[in-house]
Every structure is written in structure tokens, then in C-alpha cells.
Amino acid sequence: MSVKFSNPRGTADILPSEIPLWNLLENTSRVLFQRYGYQEIRTPLFEDTFLFKRSLGETAEVVNKQLLGLVSGRAEAGNENGKEAPAFSLRPEGTASVVRAYNQYDMGREEFLSKLFYIGPMFRGERPQKGRLRQFHQIGAEAIGRGADHPLLDAEMIVLATHILKVLGLKDFKVYINSLGTSQDKARFALWLREKLKDKILSLNEECRVQYERNVFRLLDSKDPDCQAMIRELNIAGEHLSSGGAQYFREVCSALDAAGVPYEIAPRLVRGLDYYTHTVFEITSSGLGSQDAIGAGGRYNGLIEQLGGGDRRQSGLLGAIGFALGMERVMLALASQTQLSLPAVATDVFVVCGQEELEPQVFGLVNELRMAGVGAQMDFGRGRPLKKQFEQADRQSAKFVIIYGTDEASRSMVGLKDMSTREQRSVSRDSVVDEVQRLCLKN
Ligand code: HAM
Numbered sequence: 001m002s003v004k005f006s007n008p009r010g011t012a013d014i015l016p017s018e019i020p021l022w023n024l025l026e027n028t029s030r031v032l033f034q035r036y037g038y039q040e041i042r043t044p045l046f047e048d049t050f051l052f053k054r055s056l057g058e059t060a061e062v063v064n065k066q067l068l069g070l071v072s073g074r075a076e077a078g079n080e081n082g083k084e085a086p087a088f089s090l091r092p093e094g095t096a097s098v099v100r101a102y103n104q105y106d107m108g109r110e111e112f113l114s115k116l117f118y119i120g121p122m123f124r125g126e127r128p129q130k131g132r133l134r135q136f137h138q139i140g141a142e143a144i145g146r147g148a149d150h151p152l153l154d155a156e157m158i159v160l161a162t163h164i165l166k167v168l169g170l171k172d173f174k175v176y177i178n179s180l181g182t183s184q185d186k187a188r189f190a191l192w193l194r195e196k197l198k199d200k201i202l203s204l205n206e207e208c209r210v211q212y213e214r215n216v217f218r219l220l221d222s223k224d225p226d227c228q229a230m231i232r233e234l235n236i237a238g239e240h241l242s243s244g245g246a247q248y249f250r251e252v253c254s255a256l257d258a259a260g261v262p263y264e265i266a267p268r269l270v271r272g273l274d275y276y277t278h279t280v281f282e283i284t285s286s287g288l289g290s291q292d293a294i295g296a297g298g299r300y301n302g303l304i305e306q307l308g309g310g311d312r313r314q315s316g317l318l319g320a321i322g323f324a325l326g327m328e329r330v331m332l333a334l335a336s337q338t339q340l341s342l343p344a345v346a347t348d349v350f351v352v353c354g355q356e357e358l359e360p361q362v363f364g365l366v367n368e369l370r371m372a373g374v375g376a377q378m379d380f381g382r383g384r385p386l387k388k389q390f391e392q393a394d395r396q397s398a399k400f401v402i403i404y405g406t407d408e409a410s411r412s413m414v415g416l417k418d419m420s421t422r423e424q425r426s427v428s429r430d431s432v433v434d435e436v437q438r439l440c441l442k443n
Contacts (some may be wrong), residue, residue: 010126010134012328020342021334025327025401026119028167029139036160038117038141038205043097045121046070049089055096055303057274059215062092066124066365068134090123094140095275095300095322096307102144103309108318113147119327131329132293139164142322148318151248154279154299155255161283161295161323162261170285170334173294176266177252178283179238181245183302186277190216195232205229217270236267245278252279275300279321285329287336294330297323348375350393354405356383362404363412365432372437393419400436 007013014022033040049069056063069086091097098116101107107114119139126132138370141160143153158175167171180186193216208227211218219227220236241249256263263281271280280298288294291349299321304310310318334340349369353362362378369376377396379389386403393401403415405423414432417424427435 006128008134009408012133012135017344020170020344021331021340022109022327024342025139025330029117029119029164029325031143032160032164032167033117036156038115038143041098041101041116041118042120043091043094043101043118044083045123046088046090047097047100049085049087051096051100051307052089052092053085055099055105055275055307056093057215059211059218060273062124062272066092066126068092068123068125079426092124093122093273094118094120094138094324095142095273095303097238098140098142098301098307098322099144099300099307099320102142103304103307106309108304108309111145113143113145115141115143115148117141129291131288131326132331133328138324139326139327140324142320143318144318146318148321149301149317151279152255153319154252154321155259157297157321157323158263158281159259159261159264160258161297161325164325165283165294165330168330169216169338170294170330172337173283173285173286173333175261175263175281175283176269177256177263177279178266178269179241179245179249179252179279180270180298181241181249183277185240185242185245187379188242192240193217193219197230200230207273210267215274218272220268220270221272231268238267248278271298275303275306277301281323283338285333288329288332291329293326295332296324296325297321344397346375346397346399347377347393348398349377349400349402349436350389350396350398351376351378351402351404352386352389352393353379353383354386354408357408358404358406359383360407365402365404365429368433369436372433374433374436374440395436400439402432 036201043311049067052063052067058064068090070088070090071086098118102114117140121135121137123135125134128134141157143157158177162175180189194212197219198211201209204227205224206224208219208224211222220231243401269280269282276297276298278301281296282293283295284292285294286292301317301319304320328386351362351366353359366376366378379392381388390401398419401417401419403417408414412429413426414429416426416427416432
């Protein structure tokens with residue numbers, strides 16, 4: 001009995017008709033990354049599970065609910081809390097792997113500032129819905145090093161992320177920005193929140209009570225309406241920031257003002273991953289429903305040392321900041337805003353064959369054309385009627401059609417038809433490759 005399979009839920013096949021849009025996103029980003037001085041890095045699709053636990057935080061949803069583990073193999077690092085965990089997990093994001101690579105290859109020894117970018121699939125065991133997949137793709141950038149501890153770089157990251165979106169033609173996006181402050185400020189923020197919520201927390205559901213105990217910041221993006229109402233009442237307005245933390249944030253904001261990038265300060269924005277300090281930001285687009293974050297990022301100065309890097313003998317503090325855009329969501333946002341029509345790949349020339357016996361000669365001609373740099377196709381229908389072959393040429397948007405039948409063969413000629421003007425003329429077989437090459441260059 002034959003069995004027909006479908007792709008797993010929460011994944012998507014990217015079909016040939018969708019590829020031009022994917023290429024547009026990737027190529028646009030690559031051009032801009034180059035302009036801003038970023039170099040590409042490609043890390044494995046899976047890593048030691050503890051890399052993610054250490055960097056994103058045990059209490060982050062991405063880690064405690066959504067890591068997709070691989071059971072075979074033995075992890076390199078030890079199991080820190082004695083719990084059973086798969087040795088390796090599919091990467092849920094790119095930052096942890098980039099920092100791991102930065103430390104592993106000691107990039108800071110050579111470079112004052114390492115600017116790295118990546119484009120690729122990420123995996124999270126989420127409940128799939130529109131804009132939320134189990135395999136999705138990110139375009140991300142990370143700037144790490146002694147030269148990365150500067151508020152202008154926070155601004156540059158946001159400018160770069162929004163520049164990519166603008167060049168893609170996206171109009172309706174908004175940037176939300178906040179500061180967690182230094183790691184001491186962040187600890188003070190957590191204490192302040194716990195103190196303010198101490199008497200109210202018992203009225204909330206079990207999950208919120210656990211979050212209160214384990215990581216109070218998670219309550220700030222809780223989905224529970226009672227919890228949301230309670231958080232709103234707190235009127236959080238950056239009280240936790242020290243003067244240094246506040247000054248840093250002011251410098252980021254003025255640099256954004258100078259660059260002309262509009263933003264809104266969102267005091268409740270903390271982000272769901274543990275590694276952030278100072279600046280955090282999120283970019284949203286209307287028309288996407290509940291999954292409206294098309295990109296996000298922030299500063300994570302402490303992570304390099306936390307993952308074993310940062311040679312203390314090197315002078316200066318290590319800084320790090322990055323962002324990631326969700327490619328599927330950016331595409332949904334673009335589609336919700338404009339009718340996208342990207343040209344499919346057009347064939348330069350389609351050679352139709354008048355007689356099955358002539359197919360080897362047509363094959364020879366197609367090869368000559370390709371060697372000369374022309375995109376050439378032929379029909380593999382074993383002498384199908386010319387009408388069908390012309391239809392095939394049209395489906396492939398062929399710019400020219402060469403007709404090769406017994407009559408043409410006997411005269412060492414071919415018919416050459418320009419599909420845009422529908423004009424046809426005879427050309428000698430010997431000169432047709434040069435002629436088509438010339439015409440294609442002109443086009
Ligand atoms: P994140 O907010 O977890 O941050 O993800 C960044 C973006 O990836 C989101 O804004 C969203 O567009 C997209 N995304 C996340 N999960 C899904 C999903 N299940 N389906 C579809 N799209 C999704 C990070 O990943 C950080 N590593 C960003 C960063 C880089 N911070 C510093 N450097």
C-alpha cells in the first residue's frame with residue numbers, strides 16, 4: 001500500500017514560486033550587512049543543550065517549554081542540575097551559537113569589534129498558528145567585542161534592522177525600545193517588581209505565581225489578563241535605572257533621533273530571554289494579529305563571560321548587542337501591505353523540436369547555448385506537437401524560441417522567434433548561438 005506524507009505541523013515547504021521573495025529578503029540583507037561591515041557566520045543547526053540553558057535562561061519559555069531535543073549522542077558539557085535532558089537541541093535562536101563561536105575561536109584576540117550576521121532556520125516547539133512556526137527563519141546580526149560597549153552601536157543595530165525593512169518596502173512597522181540598565185539595575189528592577197507585586201500575587205493563577213518566584217520579569221509579558229491588568233497598574237517608568245544606566249539609554253535615544261528613526265519607549269518591554277541588559281527593542285507590524293513582532297534584539301554584555309569568554313587580561317569591557325528579524329513574519333507583513341509580484345525566473349530561449357529524431361541535435365544546440373551563457377531549455381516530450389512545446393515555452397516565460405524541424409535541418413537553418421514581438425525570422429544554424437547571445441545581452 002502506498003503512503004502519502006505531508007510536512008510536519010509547524011513547518012513549511014518553501015515552493016519555487018515563493019523563492020524569489022526569500023531571495024529578495026536574503027539578498028537585501030546581505031547587501032546592507034556588507035554596507036554596515038558585517039561578515040557572515042554559519043553555525044550548526046544543533047548545539048549542546050546546556051549552551052541554550054546557560055545563555056537564554058532556564059526560566060525562558062524558549063528553553064523550558066520549546067527546546068526541541070535530539071536524544072542521540074553525548075553532550076560535551078556536564079549536566080549541571082542532574083536532570084535528564086537531551087544531549088543536543090535544535091537551535092531556537094542564533095545568539096547563543098554566535099557567542100559560543102566567538103569564544104571558541106577567540107575572535108576578541110584579533111578583533112576590537114566583531115560584526116557577524118547569519119541567515120537560517122531556527123526551531124521552537126511552539127503551538128503552531130499564523131506567524132508562529134516550529135521551524136522558522138531568522139536574519140540576525142551580532143556585534144561583539146571591546147568595541148561593542150558603546151551606545152552608538154545600540155542605535156546602529158536598530159538603524160540597520162529598520163533599514164533592511166525599509167529597503168524591502170515595509171512601511172507600517174513600529175520600534176519599541178526600553179532599557180533594563182546595568183546588571184545591578186536589572187537586579188534592582190526585579191526586586192522592585194517583587195516588592196510591588198508581593199501582596200497581589202496570591203490572587204493570580206499558579207503559572208504566574210511560579211513565574212513570580214522563578215523569574216519575575218516573565219510576568220511583564222504574561223498572557224494572563226489579570227496579571228496584565230496588575231502590571232499595568234504598577235506604572236513602571238524606568239525607576240530602576242541608575243544614573244549611569246539612564247545616561248546610557250539617553251545616548252541611545254538621541255542617536256536614534258539623530259538618525260531619524262522613530263521609536264516609542266515601552267517601559268514594560270523586558271523580552272523573554274535572560275541574557276539582556278541595557279537596551280532591548282522589538283519591532284512590530286500591524287496586520288499580523290497576535291504574532292506581530294517581526295524582529296527583536298538587545299544588548300547582552302554579560303553573556304560572553306558567562307559562556308567562558310572574555311580574557312580579563314585584555315583591556316576594556318566586552319560588549320555585545322544584536323537583533324533578529326523573523327523572515328516568515330516580515331513576509332506576512334509585506335504581503336498584508338502590498339500586492340507583491342516578483343518576476344519568476346525567465347528562460348532566455350526555448351528550443352522546440354519538430355521531429356523526435358532531431359532531439360539529439362536539439363540537445364546539442366541547447367548545450368552550446370548554455371556554454372555560451374544563455375539560459376536554454378528544450379522539451380522532453382518525445383516529439384510532442386509544436387503547439388504543446390510553444391505552450392511550455394510560454395509557461396517558462398521564454399524570451400526567444402528557436403524552431404528546429406526537418407525543413408530547417410535540411411537547410412542548416414533555424415527559425416528564431418522573439419516572443420515579445422512575435423516576429424520570426426530564419427537564422428543560420430552556425431550563427432544562431434552568437435545571435436541569441438547578442439540579443440540576450442541587449443535585453
Ligand atoms: P526573539 O524575539 O526570540 O529574539 O526572536 C526574534 C524574531 O524571530 C521574533 O521577533 C519573530 O519575528 C521571530 N520568531 C520567533 N519565534 C518564532 C516562531 N515560532 N515562528 C516564527 N517566527 C518567530 C531572538 O531570537 C534573539 N536571538 C534576538 C537577538 C539577537 N537578541 C540579540 N541578538
